[in-house]
Each structure stands twice: as C-alpha cells, then as structure tokens.
Amino acid sequence: MIEFSHVSKTYRGVRALDDVSFTVGPGCVAGFLGPNGAGKSTALRILVGLVRPTSGSATVLGRAYADLDAPGARVGTLLDAGALHPGRTGREVLTLGAMTIGLPRARVGEVLDLVGLSGREAGRPVGGYSLGMRQRLGIGHALLGRPEVLILDEPANGLDPQGIHWMRVLLRGLADSGCSVLLSSHLLHEIEQVADRVVLIGGGRILAQGTVTELGRGRSLEETFLELTANADRSAS
Amino acid sequence: MTARSEGIDDTSLGSRPPTMMTGITAPARPPFHRLLRVETRKLFDTRSAKIMTLVLAGLTVALIAARGVVAGPHPRTLTGTAGVGFGTLLPVLGILTVTGEWSHRTAMTTFALEPRRHRVLAAKCLPPLVTAVAASLFALLVTVPVTVISARVERVPADWNFGPLAVLGWTATNVLLVAMGLAVGMLLLSAPASIVVYLSAPALGTFVGHLGATGELLVRWFDLNTTVGPLAQGDMSGTEAARLAVSVTFWIVAPMTAGFVRAIRKEVN
Numbered sequence: 001m002i003e004f005s006h007v008s009k010t011y012r013g014v015r016a017l018d019d020v021s022f023t024v025g026p027g028c029v030a031g032f033l034g035p036n037g038a039g040k041s042t043a044l045r046i047l048v049g050l051v052r053p054t055s056g057s058a059t060v061l062g063r064a065y066a067d068l069d070a071p072g073a074r075v076g077t078l079l080d081a082g083a084l085h086p087g088r089t090g091r092e093v094l095t096l097g098a099m100t101i102g103l104p105r106a107r108v109g110e111v112l113d114l115v116g117l118s119g120r121e122a123g124r125p126v127g128g129y130s131l132g133m134r135q136r137l138g139i140g141h142a143l144l145g146r147p148e149v150l151i152l153d154e155p156a157n158g159l160d161p162q163g164i165h166w167m168r169v170l171l172r173g174l175a176d177s178g179c180s181v182l183l184s185s186h187l188l189h190e191i192e193q194v195a196d197r198v199v200l201i202g203g204g205r206i207l208a209q210g211t212v213t214e215l216g217r218g219r220s221l222e223e224t225f226l227e228l229t230a231n232a233d234r235s236a237s
Numbered sequence: 238m239t240a241r242s243e244g245i246d247d248t249s250l251g252s253r254p255p256t257m258m259t260g261i262t263a264p265a266r267p268p269f270h271r272l273l274r275v276e277t278r279k280l281f282d283t284r285s286a287k288i289m290t291l292v293l294a295g296l297t298v299a300l301i302a303a304r305g306v307v308a309g310p311h312p313r314t315l316t317g318t319a320g321v322g323f324g325t326l327l328p329v330l331g332i333l334t335v336t337g338e339w340s341h342r343t344a345m346t347t348f349a350l351e352p353r354r355h356r357v358l359a360a361k362c363l364p365p366l367v368t369a370v371a372a373s374l375f376a377l378l379v380t381v382p383v384t385v386i387s388a389r390v391e392r393v394p395a396d397w398n399f400g401p402l403a404v405l406g407w408t409a410t411n412v413l414l415v416a417m418g419l420a421v422g423m424l425l426l427s428a429p430a431s432i433v434v435y436l437s438a439p440a441l442g443t444f445v446g447h448l449g450a451t452g453e454l455l456v457r458w459f460d461l462n463t464t465v466g467p468l469a470q471g472d473m474s475g476t477e478a479a480r481l482a483v484s485v486t487f488w489i490v491a492p493m494t495a496g497f498v499r500a501i502r503k504e505v506n
Contacts, residue, residue, distance in 0.1 A: 079346075080342060085283055096278065100350045101267070
C-alpha cells in the first residue's frame, strides 16, 4: 500500500510538486506517467524518505518509510539504475544488499537467475554494464527481500522490447500475489504495456488518474496524455 | 512467512510468483554489527580499493626494507618510515569510503535499506580506523625481521629502544590521521576536495608557521600534523596533550560532528 497525501515540495521558491495525492493498493501495478521534469523522481524519493516534503505526507504500508521495521525487506526500491559504484561487480552489489537485509547468500543467485544476468555478467564490474543490464540489476536488487511494495523509477528505460515484456510478466505476477507496484516512466507505450492504472503528472500536479481505458475515454491514451500535459505547461507558464 | 501475510487479499494467496522464497522469517531492522560487516566489506570490494590495499602492503614492506638497508637496525626509525606512507594513503582510503556514497550516488540505495543514517555513518567510520590499527601492526611485524636481518648483515646490535608506549603512540597517530581524513571527507562529501584539503594541511601548517609569533602559536595548538609529533614519539607532556586535544577538536571532532549533521539532513537526489 502506497499513499501520497497532499504532498508538495518547493525547491528555492520553485514548486516541484503541488498537492499530490494518490494511492496504490495491493494487487495493482500503477504507472506514474509524466514528461521529464514533471516531479516523478522527487515524489518517489519523498516516498522513500530521501527527500523531505515541504508539506503533506507519503506513507508505505501505512507508515512513513523510515519508520518501517525492515524497509529493505518489505519494500523494494529502484530509484536510479545509474547510481552504482562502477568498480563493484553486479554480484557484489546484490551481496551487499542481501547482507544488509539479512538474507541468505543463496538469494543472490536466485535473483540473478530471475533477472536474467549470467554468472559471467554478474562477475564483471558494473562500470562496463549497459543501461539495460543496470536496470535488470537494479530490479533484482529491489526484489532481494520479499517486497510487499515495489517502487521503481524509470525501470524500463534502456530495456529492449523483450526486456519490457519480461518486466510486464514479472510485475503482473508480483501484483497478483498482493504486491503494490508503482513504477514511473516518461514513455507512454511502456506504461500502457505494464500498468493497470495510470497516474498522470505534469508540472508537479496530478492531471488525471484511472485505468488505461478510463483515461483514454475512447481516444488513445496518447492523445489524452499530450492534451493534459500541454494544458499543464500552459497554466504553469 | 509473516512478512508477506499482510496486505494480501484472500483471492491472491494461492498464486505466488517464482521470486518468493519460503522458510525465511520476517527480517528485523539491520543490527549494528551487520551494518559494520557490510561497510567493512565495502571498504575493500571495489577494484580501486583492492589495488590500494595491495599498493599499501607492498609499499610498507618496500619502505621498511629500504630504510633497513640505509639506516641500520633501528625499529623506531623503520616503522616511522612506514608511517609516512600510512599518513597519506590510509586517510585517503577513509576519505574515499565516506565520500563514495555521494560521488557514486549509492547513498540512495544505502539509506533506503537503512533510513537511520547515523548508524550507517558510524558503521562507515569504524572500519578505516580499525584498518589503521591493522596496518600499524603489519608494519611492526615487517619491522622485526628487517631489524634482525639488518643487525646480522651490518654486524651491529639492534637498537630495540622502541617501548610499548612508543608503539602505542605511533599506532594512535596513524589512527588520528585516518580520523582526520574521515572528518574532512564527512564534512565536504566530495573526494577530490577532501583529498586536497587533507594533503595540503601540512603545507598550510608550514605556511602559517612562518607568519610571525601568532602564526607559530596557531601551528603549535591547531596543526594536527605538528601536535601528533610527541604522541608518535610516545613521550608527551601535559601541555603537549592539551595541544593535541585542541587540534583534534579542530580537525576531527568539529568537522565530523558537522559532517554527521550534514549527511543526516541532506536530501538524497
């Protein structure tokens, strides 16, 4: 369960987020969709307690993320697939995560299999990884514990079409077992392919939310997306 | 299985995805010893850290052996030679550890796994200090055979005038210099800036020392590289201890406290 309640964030007088409220319940894959700079990453970082909201609150599983007993085990996060020490191997990155959460070492191998990184790839420093491999590693890191909630920032970025298909099957399976999934993207077709619900954000404000069909209202989601984000830009300037 | 039991509606309990494991109890908050193990591992698990450790070990052996050939069987002088390498490389290792999470932005992952940041920071500072003790012991272990061999070769008696107090003082000096590196790194949160500040501190001390009587007074009380001198020799007067305390406050306690506060409050982007 993820809940944003009237979250606003101001950076040096600039409103990055403006009264953002939405919830993602168990069993749901929610797509957080918006153009670059719309405030998606800021919102997700507030959710994980890395950035303080100016007002409002965000909770995971009914509590502030930092107040959870074992956040690493209950909530899987991927906030930036590029944020890795280039000199560490993929296997080492997962090993450190598993150690911190308190999982048996065998879990690292399971996760590597799950995200499709070979033993050879896992043994190489991540500095030489492609963006797609970093994303797979990051998703694997998020799945290390047995997360009841998954928070993924632009996880499909850099994945090839097969990779996106793989992610859709994976996230669907997790949601079906009761996981709440929130993933962000600036690309509409990615969201259309993996999410059941869409939260559309532009200029720091929630413009619309609902199922892909509801938001389309007979038109393509793309038209809705372009129309709403264009309106948001106009009213913001 | 308790970890997953809430938040699942009854209809979905039957279908569990292949990612889930069975037979593991719900993990609790990471205890401090676990964070300490993780942070110790992080100190040595990157390519650059491995290279640096090897360089440091090789350099220690080479420096002590070379000095043994030139200076003869004087263990105090020999370990002091290793200290020169330690005073430079170990604090840099410490700086890289405390700044690495910010320069590589892995703080995002680290603080997501343990949001109580002060515990992560404390776990991060201890391993480099312990490493300084271990490196000092290593240098002492290398010094003993070099002294013995040097005495045999030069046919002079070894000068074992290096008592436990001097050994302790010398080790403590290495630890303090690493602590200074950590403190500067924690305050600045940038590896290049911290390394520059740390390495230029002795030169700054020399410069200030030449600024007349006031300059000399400042150096005597605030330049850590000067005030650790008596400690490294294992022979300290009350005034010298007070000077050391003042300079430790200035270079270690104050910047580390400010750095802790800064890192705990900082927004991670």
